[in-house]
Amino acid sequence: MDENSEIKSLLHKFVLGQCTPEETNAVIDYYRKNKLTTDFPTVEDVSSLLEASPKMDESTANALFSKILSSTKEIEQTATKAKKVTFRTYIAIAASLFVLLSIGLFYQRDFFEPKSDLILSSNEIILQLGNGEIQVISNTSKSSVIDSKGNVVANHNGNKIVYDTKTTIENIVYNTLKIPYGKRFELELSDGTLVHLNSGSTLKYPVKFIAGENRQVFLEGEAFFDVSKDKTHPFVVQANNLNIRVLGTHFNVCSYPEDALTDVVLVEGSVGLYTQKEQFDVTKNTVLKPGYKGSFNKKEGKIETQSVYTSVYTSWMQGRLTFRNMSFGEISKKLERHYNVTIVNQNKKLSNEKFNATFGDEPIEKVLSYFNDIHGIKYTLKNNEVLIK
DSSP, rough: OTTHHHHHHHHHHHHHHHTOOHHHHHHHHHHTTOOTTSSSSOOHHHHHHHTTTTTOHHHHHHHHHHHHHHOOOOHHHTTTTTTGHHHHHHHHHEEEEEEEHHTEEEEESSSSSSGEEEOOOTTTTTETTTTEEEEEETSSSSEEEEESSSOEEEETTTTEEEOTTTTOOOSOOOEEEEEEOOOOOOEOTTTTEEEEEOOTOOEEESSSOOTTTOOEEEEEEEEEEEEETTTTTTTEEEEEEEEEEESSSSEEEEOOOOOSSSEEEEEEEOOOEEEETOOOOOOOSSETTTEEEEEEEETTTTTEEEEEHHHHHHHGGGGGGGEEEEHHHHHHHHHHHHHHHHEEEOOOOHOOEEEEEEEOOOOHHHHHHHHHHOOOEEEEEEEEEEOOO
């Protein structure tokens, strides 16, 4: 291969999850040989690619990075000639290798054993265990979730993971489940609470809730919670800087990082809303009633409530998209998550136009056709990218 131009192109494709298996092997082989020059990608060259990439925990990344260094003869030879290696080149080696690791080049045990290679893409459901190990979840198969001591703590079957209520764990150990764009998933926690996770969402939760402690989970994205009742152990969802506290109820939380608001819609029961800086006080905090939505303004730190039709906010669980008085800019974000596409809108006027529409389990072409019919938008769809002119 062309030492610099082709590997740079492959690196970009790898970051975007677009490499074929052959191209991925070529990237790995290149790093093994470590034929680097001062023209190789530096920190500045690759840092812009990191923002949209999934992250590995630091300890795991460091361990794998060290293993690469110790296992590569060319790097060892380079180390013996340290005087000839510039600081810029060394940073390029470290940065580019770490990029490969942090964006999804994970290995379970023997890094250079082909049978244990685990190459992740942005289209896979990822479960990160408490010790940093990564497990790919396929919605067409079955598997077991095993902790660091070899105990089965949960079972995965298709589109759902169920945690064992009898797991013997004395301390809190967290697992993290990440759902990519274009997919949804179900999770049953150790207390029987059922969680529906929407596209592009991440939930961090204990493998087992500990007696005497709140049942606390951490959400980024959107999820519907059917909380198992337990009066002595309140269930708390932390979404950005907002806490949602319940005892047993049904509610939806939408808190994507790019959204200005965190929306909580209550279907049944009651929930209390308060910021992380506050202590829960039912006499002072906002308490929602069924049929109401609480919106937390992330910038201003204020909570406003209003009566809503809850089905509008929960229809995503049936694969439907429902928009009510929503700007096309907001709709675009939801379409990107739902269909795993990128939407580039060059029509600034269209961004602020508001629409009311409902779509079932339909291809994105039909959704775009609808907007074309009522607004006359000009668009192209190619390689999962929608360009609106």
